[in-house]
Amino acid sequence: MKGAFLKGMVAVVSLSVWVLGCTQEQGSEGVKAKMASASRLVRSPRGGHVQSVEAFSDLDRWIERQLVKSTEGLFANVSPPGAALGSVAASPSKQDPDYFFHWVRDSALVMSVVMDRYARSSSSGDRDFLFKVLDQYIDFSRMNQDTPNLSGSEGEPKFNMDGTAFTGEWGRPQNDGPALRAITLTRFAKLLLAQGGHEEYIRSKLYDGLFPGHSLIKRDLEFVSHYWRDHCFDLWEESKGDHFYTKMVQRRSLLDGADLADRLGDAQAAAWYRAQAQAIEVEIPKYWDAGRGYLVETLNWTGGNYRKVSGLDVAVILGVLHGSRGDSFFSPGSDFVVATAEKLREAFHGLYPVNHNSSLGTAIGRYPEDIYDGVTVGDHPGNPWVLATLAYAELYYR
Secondary structure (H helix, E strand, C coil), X not given: CHHHHHHHHHCCCCCCCCCCCCCCCCHHHHHHHHHHHHHHHCCCCCCCCCCCHHHCCHHHHHHHHHHHHHHHHHHCCECCXXXXXXXXXXXXXXXXXXXXXXXXXXXHHHHHHHHXXXXXXXXXXXXXXXXXXXXXXXXHHHHHHHCCCCCCCCCCCEECCCCCECCCCCCCCCCHHHHHHHHHHHHHHHXXXXXXXXXXXXXXXXXXXXXXXXXXXXXXXXXXXXXXXXXXXXXXXXXXXEEHHHHHHHHHHHHHHHHHHHHCCCHHHHHHHHHHHHHHHHHHXXXXXXXXXXXXXXXXXXXXXXXXXXXXXXXXXXXXXXXXXXXXXXXXXXXXXXXXXXXXXXXXXXXXXXXXXCCCCCCCCCCCCCCECCCCECCCCCXXXXXXXXXXXXXXXX
């Protein structure tokens, strides 16, 4: 999704940082307070307090420093000054290019990391703070659902940072966003149920069991379950059709949501969600191209730019990372996934000069035919991308 995917993807790489939300302070003093909170909440990657640096290897020391730096950087883009509480800026850049918008996809991935930190925290003060961050995000997202937009649906990809609709030209709809948001917040709801004492909050804001629903997760699940067959734009916002990434996260959202619906007594909806997930499972194997020996990202192209003659795309790897449920269905260790990862590695190893004399591994781009350099689309090749390369680190780790 070009630069706008930045914050969401940084949030989920294998050397992931813990994205932290904001308080209500704004302006320079508010930013200082947020940075102090970010530093206070950082813990060692090993789960305890920060250890003596003398005990670390060079990599450990790098991770320790980068953890603080990345946490503060991401934290600064949650409810930044001048924006609504609960919004997540894809980037602070407001010109050349302007990515100061709230993407549904990006924000869901960022808040998934906030959710992870909330789940791991043993400090009541930290948990209260992070709960507030998530609650503000929930309120902002519910406002997005109620805001008329040019997609005319939950599939609107991005909103202005004050919550109003973005009315410019864009690749819309993008139907992975509601699925990702449902995945993150379903996990949050399940955790709150396990803690006890939150059912009223869950039913009022997250899942009310009504049809049509007025709560955030319920509305997202109803959208996914009724419109997953529709063509939409891919996560790079370039091609319209049917996409592996989108189908993977839609399947997971429906199965996760069905479990939540059962726990909240909405058995009929749970059965519907599972039935639709099973129907999606029939479609996903069609992305395997036996002749070429890898999974392609897009089928049934119907519009937008389509330069991917090879069909190779790192979005397939991201779809596995974000859409896997810990079952055997297109898991990171699947033969189909590993074969695709190797084909992508081979393509990018030969494409980028930086890879030719390197023994450190292969820098990965979005797809071999990419001609976007982060600012413009031209007649030049694209480039390796930190986020795509780190996605490989996460795939290998898993």
